[in-house]
Amino acid sequence: MATLTLRSVTKSFGPARVIHGIDLEIGHGEFIVFVGPSGCGKSTLLRMIAGLESVTTGAVEIDGQVVNDIPAAERGLAMVFQSYALYPHMSVRQNLSFGLENIRTPKPEIARRVAEAARMLRMEHLLERRPGQLSGGQRQRVAIGRAVVREPKIFLFDEPLSNLDAELRVQMRVEIGNLHQRLGNTMIYVTHDQVEAMTMADRIAVLKDGRLEQFGRPLDLYNHPANLFVAGFIGSPRMNFLKGTLEAADARSATVALAAGGRLALPCEAGAAKPGDAVTLGIRPEHITPIEAGQGDATLAVQVTEQLGGESYLHGTLASGETLTIRLPGQTRVRRGETIGLRLGEPAARRLFDSASGAAYPALS
Amino acid sequence: MASLPDPSAPAGARSAGDLAGWLWSKLGDALDGPFRALQRHIGANRMAYVFLVPNVLVFGLFSFWPMMLNFYIAFTGGQSAILAERPFVGLENFRELLDCGSWLDPKSCPVAGFSFWTGIWNTLFFALVQVPVMIVVALATALVLNRDIAGRGFWRAVFFYPVMLSPVVVAVIWDWVLKRRGILNALIDDAVTGWNAFVTSGWFPFVGGFVLAAFLHLIMARLFRLMKVPRSEIWGAGVGIGLALLLVFSTAFREFLTLPDYRPVNWLIDVRSGWPMFWVIFVYTWGHLGFYMLILLAGLQAIPKDLYEAAEMDGTSKARQFWRITLPLLMPTMVVVLVLSLIRAFQAFDEIYVLTGGGPGQATKLIIQHVYEMAFIGDAKRYGIASASSVLVAAVLLVLTLGQLAATRRRAGG
Amino acid sequence: MINTADLSAFLGRRRGRAGLHWTDWLAYSYLVLGVLIVLMPILWMFLSSIKSPRALVENDPRMLPYEQVxxxxxxxxxxxGVFVWTKPDGTKADVAFVGPRGLNARVFELGRPDQIIEVPRAQLERKDRLSPRWENYTEPTLGSTQSRTFNFLRYFWNSTFVTIVATLLTLVVNAMAAFALSKYRFRGRDFMVIVIVSTLLIPPTxxxxxxxxxxxSLGMLNSLxxxxxxxxxxxxxxxxxxxxMLTIPDELLEAARMDGASEWKIFWRIMLPLSLPALSVLAILSVMWRWNDFMWPLIVLTQSEVFTLQLGLSTFKGELNDNMHYLLAMTVLTLLPVTLVFVFLQKHITTGIANTGLK
Structure with missing residues (x-):
């Protein structure tokens, strides 16, 4: 059983503050992903949980106990590093058993755990090799195995898949998922790849510039992003943003005049907003439907069409100069250079943000 | 990489390398207890200080403390090696070193000053000849080795080999070679005798004539061409061959070529000649050349090949490539080599002390030998004089080193 | 530099000739000459070291160790002693030299010891044979006629002890400091680094x-x-x-820390094995420094029972004696370990020194 709580955790390197007070509650057995662009502080946060970086202010609690001053080795955590950090001069077996020897685990117990981990990760045949003799995927597995044998309270992963090619990455994603299923431990996983976050996480913490932007289940983040940053970061291709001015707003709905022309209404809680406020309308590419030119909510000059066979993308510019992406199922007949009309989604699929603060007006559906 | 086997495996079952690794880990584990306890006590990050302790201790006691002490001793007199028993004499030691009629003439100095200035001038001469000579030869060797030479590793190893030898061994070897009846005199004698035998033999007109004719023909042909004589080739050949024939059959010419009988030279003992200093420089260079050659070779190999290929495409001549590409790009390495070898030359002692003992007379006595002799030779141990001399030498070396730093900085800046 | 193979083919086409360029000949001649200058003295000393004391005293200038039959x-x-006698008629015979008589020598032809004849000395020429005298090596070392002034085995042991112990200590002490200065952040670290690097500039002399x-004052005079x-x-x-050590990724240390290793264990089990390439360069340098060290031992050690080989050799050389054959043999024995190390680790040593720029 392991829960993790962060209470107003901050981190400063000299005068530079890199983490600005993060609160987070992680329950037992959860698979949590920290995601954000590089430099957002997600790795630093993970290393603070691990005990590799000190906590400037605030508290890190494991199972309700504050661990700020407990050395990394004694927190009962295990970490998989981005570079795997396998000891190059030791065989796989020694890599796995090194940590257990350090805490004076009896030899038969070490042997049992190593054998079990090797079986679980299908690397029995690799035990006597050195890391240098392994492929990237195999190294990855050894690194995970090294964490597994420790039987930690919490697994920490620091961008573990970023050094693998695309195909292996998908495969390892599934394996880590299976591992989580099997062991049921709490796992914290850091990545900059929102696809990884979406596919693996029970809950995602989106970080930016040392602040927690949103923490929630993947589809909640996708469907109800708390702000412009999360809306843009989660989902690929990213959400389309159209500038506009609020014409009317109340607690149930809002009407927006788009810079690209046209007027749209959507159901949302915009009671605090005043007409005339600058707002941004967000629409996912799959919610936009192309129709005949001159009709619908706006007009798009198509510049690029990408035909992937199973789906298609249209990229173009609106009258306002804003770019827009449309995702269509199947194949499309639209060609580059055509002008088409657009239906900008069902009202319930539209999201509205305050341009100045970036915060979303809560959607009503 | 060290082979570190599974420490849990029985040692006997493994190879020797694994056994060493096993011992290694056991040794580390044995020391782990106290260190771990210490770490628990003071925290992981402060262990850095613990790791520094042995080094700082030895360093402080045997480098920093003596450095400070040196200044103090320079102002004390007496013969005691115990600091407390040494009376403070102020600038007396320096006066004895520097109070000369002329620094250029050591004889005008007090006894200690004579030894000091002899050492200084000898060292200056030594350094100013040895360093340029060595750098030129080292560079030449590095350039040759940097060509696409067969067996480059072998040649490089041979040139480097003397660096591995101890100064004492180097001195014994060369002492043996340079004895009055050593191999060098024997070889020279053989060469002179052989040459003279050749000049007087019946073969000389044929071999000598042929070589001479070929040589004279080239010279004459060129001369005639310059004088715009028509058919200079033929004229040149004719005159050249004619002259050669005239010469080889003339007794006067043979006598001119005959060398006087060789009288073996006492290379290291002959006082009046400059040979002892010559050989000291030669032997020192012999023993250290390989090191600088290696550094220069590394510098040469760091120059990108495509620069030369580009120059080749531009039709740049080899000589121009050397002056305009190789030398400028090698400059940083050259500066390092220059300063390093200068500093070393100012500290030269071992080889020379064993080879000549500073002799004959004081002809090869360098400054460090002066320091050594003042402090450690004879009944009167003049530690104060030795320290004062060290301070003066250190000042020279400091200037050299700062010069290097300035040079490298200027390069880095520009 | 230039790929001379391609280039000379290229130049060859242009100049209408192929094969070795004249500069190649020049280069090879230079190398051969250089190698002669480097190796000849050493070879000469080695060959001299297996000559008989008599040949050395007589200053026999021949390279090989000859001895009279x-x-x-x-x-x-x-x-x-046996001589070759060139008879007046031009034939030659081997004769044994019995004794001088005036300008003549009394000899007998080998096989006929009863017929002693007198021949002019000018007609006699020493009959020599190749005879390496290995006793020059075995006597001082195995002690059959133990040289009192040159106790080789003791000096050898002293040198070996100094070299091995000093090298081990050098490795451990400096690796510990390097570890602290490369992998920890602490107050005064950069200052320490600057101080240590600047002492590179303090010449020990x-x-x-x-x-x-x-x-x-520490009582370490005349102690190894x-x-x-x-x-x-x-x-x-x-x-x-x-x-x-700066090139070893910090993640490895962090992984070990997560694995519950103490700082000491990280140093011993992770850092040292991974620094092996640098450690071996330092080990080689240290062995070279210590084995060849002369000046400092010369000052600290004044009693012959604590002499190192270098001190023993130089003292022995300084004494005027007729034990030249021992001195040369012992010099060869002194350069032998270094030479063997060099032969086997040549590539390692030269690249190590070239890369670090240190000696």
Whole structure:
């Protein structure tokens, strides 16, 4: 059983503050992903949980106990590093058993755990090799195995898949998922790849510039992003943003005049907003439907069409100069250079943000 | 990489390398207890200080403390090696070193000053000849080795080999070679005798004539061409061959070529000649050349090949490539080599002390030998004089080193 | 530099000739000459070291160790030197030299000891044979006629002890410091690094006297420890190891920390094995320094039972004696270990030194 709580955790390197007070509650057995662009502080946060970086202010609690001053080795955590950090001069077996020897685990117990981990990760045949003799995927597995044998309270992963090619990455994603299923431990996983976050996480913490932007289940983040940053970061291709001015707003709905022309209404809680406020309308590419030119909510000059066979993308510019992406199922007949009309989604699929603060007006559906 | 086997495996079952690794880990584990306890006590990050302790201790006691002490001793007199028993004499030691009629003439100095200035001038001469000579030869060797030479590793190893030898061994070897009846005199004698035998033999007109004719023909042909004589080739050949024939059959010419009988030279003992200093420089260079050659070779190999290929495409001549590409790009390495070898030359002692003992007379006595002799030779141990001399030498070396730093900085800046 | 193979083919086409360019000939001649200058003296010393004391005293200028052929005298009491006698008619015969008489020599032809004849000395020429005298090596070392002035085995042991102990200590002490200076952040670290690197500039030769007094007041004169300890903390070593350790990724150390390893264990089990390339360069340098060290031992060690090989050799050389054959043999034995190390680790040593720029 392991829960993790962060209470107003901050981190400063000299005068530079890199983490600005993060609160987070992680329950037992959860698979949590920290995601954000590089430099957002997600790795630093993970290393603070691990005990590799000190906590400037605030508290890190494991199972309700504050661990700020407990050395990394004694927190009962295990970490998989981005570079795997396998000891190059030791065989796989020694890599796995090194940590257990350090805490004076009896030899038969070490042997049992190593054998079990090797079986679980299908690397029995690799035990006597050195890391240098392994492929990237195999190294990855050894690194995970090294964490597994420790039987930690919490697994920490620091961008573990970023050094693998695309195909292996998908495969390892599934394996880590299976591992989580099997062991049921709490796992914290850091990545900059929102696809990884979406596919693996029970809950995602989106970080930016040392602040927690949103923490929630993947589809909640996708469907109800708390702000412009999360809306843009989660989902690929990213959400389309159209500038506009609020014409009317109340607690149930809002009407927006788009810079690209046209007027749209959507159901949302915009009671605090005043007409005339600058707002941004967000629409996912799959919610936009192309129709005949001159009709619908706006007009798009198509510049690029990408035909992937199973789906298609249209990229173009609106009258306002804003770019827009449309995702269509199947194949499309639209060609580059055509002008088409657009239906900008069902009202319930539209999201509205305050341009100045970036915060979303809560959607009503 | 060290082979570190599974420490849990029985040692006997493994190879020797694994056994060493096993011992290694056991040794580390044995020391782990106290260190771990210490770490628990003071925290992981402060262990850095613990790791520094042995080094700082030895360093402080045997480098920093003596450095400070040196200044103090320079102002004390007496013969005691115990600091407390040494009376403070102020600038007396320096006066004895520097109070000369002329620094250029050591004889005008007090006894200690004579030894000091002899050492200084000898060292200056030594350094100013040895360093340029060595750098030129080292560079030449590095350039040759940097060509696409067969067996480059072998040649490089041979040139480097003397660096591995101890100064004492180097001195014994060369002492043996340079004895009055050593191999060098024997070889020279053989060469002179052989040459003279050749000049007087019946073969000389044929071999000598042929070589001479070929040589004279080239010279004459060129001369005639310059004088715009028509058919200079033929004229040149004719005159050249004619002259050669005239010469080889003339007794006067043979006598001119005959060398006087060789009288073996006492290379290291002959006082009046400059040979002892010559050989000291030669032997020192012999023993250290390989090191600088290696550094220069590394510098040469760091120059990108495509620069030369580009120059080749531009039709740049080899000589121009050397002056305009190789030398400028090698400059940083050259500066390092220059300063390093200068500093070393100012500290030269071992080889020379064993080879000549500073002799004959004081002809090869360098400054460090002066320091050594003042402090450690004879009944009167003049530690104060030795320290004062060290301070003066250190000042020279400091200037050299700062010069290097300035040079490298200027390069880095520009 | 240039790929001369391609280039010379290219140049060859242009100049209408192929094969070795004349500069190649020049280069090879230079190399051969250089190799002769390097190796000939060493070869000459080695060959001299297996000559008989007599050949050395006579300054036999021949490269190879020749010795006069000898036969037992008819009475068996002594050995007689053999000469080649060129008879007036031009034929030659081997004769044994019995004794001089005026300008003539009394000899007998081998096989006919009863017929003693007198021949002019000018007609005699020494009959020599190749005869390496390995006793020059075995006598001082195995002690059959133990040279009192040159106790090789003791010097050898002293040198070996100093070299091995000093090298081990140098490695551990400097690696510890390098580890602290490369992998920890602490107050005063950068200052320490600057201090240590700047002492690279303090030449040991200018602190001879105070160092001597320090060592003397610690009671380490005439002790091998007095030679070993003062130089184990070398800025060269710290610098070299630190530069290497900076390239070892911090993640490895963090992984070990997560694995519950103590800082000491991280040093011993992770850092040291991974620094092996740099450690071996330093080890080679240290062995070279220590084995060849002369000046400092010369000052610290004044009693012959603690002499190192270098001290023993130089003292032995300084004494005027007729034991030249021992001196040369012992010199060969002194350069042998270094030479063997060099032959086997040549590539390693030269690249190591070229890369670090240190000696």
């Amino acid at each position: 000898q036969v037992p005298a008819p009475d068996g009491a002594r050995q007689l 200018v602190i001879l006297v105070p160092l001597f007094m320090t060592v003397s 420890w007095g030679v070993i300890i003062p130089a184990i903390a070398t800025p060269t070593g710290v610098f070299l190891l630190r530069q290497y």
